[in-house]
Amino acid sequence: MRRARQRADAFWARLVIWQEVHGRSSLPWQNTRDPYRVWLSEIMLQQTQVSTVLGYYERFLARCPTVAELAGAPEDEVMGLWSGLGYYSRARNLHRCAQEVVARFGGKFPHSAELLQTLPGIGRSTAAAIAAFCFGERVSIMDGNVKRVLSRLLAFDADLASGANEKLLWKAADELLPPEGDTEAISRYTQGLMDLGATVCLPRQPQCLICPVEALCEGRRQGDPARLPVKTRKLKRSSQSLWLLLARSGNGDAVWLQKRPATGIWAGLHALPVFDSADALESALPAAVRPAARHLPPFLHVLTHKDLHLHPVEVDADSSEMCGLAGRWVAAQDWPALGLPAPVRRLLEARAARPD
Numbered sequence: 185m186r187r188a189r190q191r192a193d194a195f196w197a198r199l200v201i202w203q204e205v206h207g208r209s210s211l212p213w214q215n216t217r218d219p220y221r222v223w224l225s226e227i228m229l230q231q232t233q234v235s236t237v238l239g240y241y242e243r244f245l246a247r248c249p250t251v252a253e254l255a256g257a258p259e260d261e262v263m264g265l266w267s268g269l270g271y272y273s274r275a276r277n278l279h280r281c282a283q284e285v286v287a288r289f290g291g292k293f294p295h296s297a298e299l300l301q302t303l304p305g306i307g308r309s310t311a312a313a314i315a316a317f318c319f320g321e322r323v324s325i326m327d328g329n330v331k332r333v334l335s336r337l338l339a340f341d342a343d344l345a346s347g348a349n350e351k352l353l354w355k356a357a358d359e360l361l362p363p364e365g366d367t368e369a370i371s372r373y374t375q376g377l378m379d380l381g382a383t384v385c386l387p388r389q390p391q392c393l394i395c396p397v398e399a400l401c402e403g404r405r406q407g408d409p410a411r412l413p414v415k416t417r418k419l420k421r422s423s424q425s426l427w428l429l430l431a432r433s434g435n436g437d438a439v440w441l442q443k444r445p446a447t448g449i450w451a452g453l454h455a456l457p458v459f460d461s462a463d464a465l466e467s468a469l470p471a472a473v474r475p476a477a478r479h480l481p482p483f484l485h486v487l488t489h490k491d492l493h494l495h496p497v498e499v500d501a502d503s504s505e506m507c508g509l510a511g512r513w514v515a516a517q518d519w520p521a522l523g524l525p526a527p528v529r530r531l532l533e534a535r536a537a538r539p540d
Contacts, residue, residue: 188359195337195400196362196373202396203376208383212241214375219293219318220251223281226310227274231488240269252291255282263453263523270487270526276452277305295319316374320367324357325374326350329381334360335413336385336403345417385409423491427465428528429457430480430498430535431506433513439532440501441519442511449492454522456496456531457509465497470505485527494527498535 209215211234213225224244228237244265248254254262259279266275281304285293293314294300300311308326315321324330331344334357342349362369384391390409392398403409426449431440441454449458459465466474480496503513514522516536524532 191400192360195360195397196369198396198400199376199380200362200369200372203372203379206396207372207376207379212238217318219314221245222314222317223293223306223310224278226313227278227305228269230274230310231271232269236269240266250291251282251285251293254279255286255291259452260454260522264521267453267523267529268526272451272453272523274305275523280304281306293318295321297321297323313374316370320365320370322361322364322370324354324361325377326354326357327378329385330357330377331413332387333377333381333385336390336409337397337401339402339406339412341412341414344413344415421489421491423493425460425493425495427459427462428455428494428496428531429459429465429468429509430496430531431457431501432498432535433500433502436500438513438515439519440506440509440511441514441522442509450525450528452523453525454514454519455525455528457511462495462497468509469499470501470508473499473501473505476500483527483531492527494531496531 211225213221216222225237225241228241228244244254247261247265248257257279259276262279263272263275266272266278269275284303285291295315296319297308297311297315300306300314301308306314309330312321312323312325315323316325331350331353334340334353335344338353338356340353340356342352344350344353362373380395380397384395388410392401392404392409395401395404398404401409403412429440432438440457442457444450444453444455444458446452457465457468459468462479466477469477476499478498480498482493482495485492485494506513519532520529
């Protein structure tokens, strides 16, 4: 037990020193203890690269600089600000979470990871990150980078596809934390784990020779740290073909958009009408406009678990011809601000940019 504690103390101490000198410190959500900004960045960074998040983060803060302003923003505006980041359930939960922080906690984020987890969209690791960075709580995070660092440090080779094994790794992570009360060390240690996984302990080619904890790493001692972590479950990819109706008003300055249902593909977003087949799309068109329908080149949009093969069909129509189809005309100057699926936005931008 004593030897394990000595090893843990050596680990967190080296990581804290390394982070202060070599870790990342220039990102806009760092060097702050504002839980709103930390929370916003943590949600945006889930399964999204830092380079992608930067612009969205700044735009979100420009429009909603406080949790109260986010809570009071219209849902469509929130989805519009998020449009293009993907995983849109994050945006819906973000909005709901802000509203609950205002309603339940008077506009102030709770200080404990336990209470933070009761808010929409905040899981155990996100709650721990907010609590550690902002309030110095002694809690462990467990994102993908941290799983990799700790699996290699401890030579933890149990399959992390198992929830029970992940809990074991989390328990081991708790034993490596800096001591209670050292809030600066806890914050810097938490950031150091993230930084080490992002810049040194890489998935395929770990940079062991420059790692500050190389001498403590059991995976390195065993000779093949890149084999860790172990996760055998593979995502099964699927594919789907969809037909998109791009209806343009007679003068071309508006498009017909529908609000998608709360569940299913592109849930809650504004999109072109979606059909499962070309025949279904044609049947929905008024007879008067069917002969002039133009089949545009199909294109592929890749999601995490699925390939979408999208087939746009363009028609010119007026209000009377669209009256049988749910949706509304949205002017060219208005649709860019709406929450649109990324492939729909790209299609509309491409058609808007074409020469007359």
